[in-house]
Amino acid sequence: MKTAIVALVVFMTLGITLSSSLLELSGVETNYVYIGLGALLITSLVAFRSIGLIVIVLLVSLPINLSEEYLIQYYIDRDVLIVLVILMIIFPFAYSEFVGKK
DSSP: OOOHHHHHHHIOOOIIIHHHHHHHHTOOOOOOHHHHHHHHHHHHHHHHHHHHHHHHHHHHHHGGGGHHHHHTTOOOOOOHHHHHHHHHHHHHHIIIIIIIOO
């Protein structure tokens, strides 16, 4: 039950935020099907990780939804935040694949 709740929260916050932002940046039409599929993919990558990583990723993804004027005021770039969140999701998989195996 706990995993289902964590997956639902990650899907609603991080998954939808990142997938819609990534589709917008890549120039693909922001269709609800594509946003849902991207959110499902991101949720499947994050939901079974440690709770610390999930909280950090969710906190970093919150400013992605803020207005551009607010981010410029504090010298924050939305693209850098998106790349940071993606690296936080992908790096543990890549590390365990290339370095963790013996």
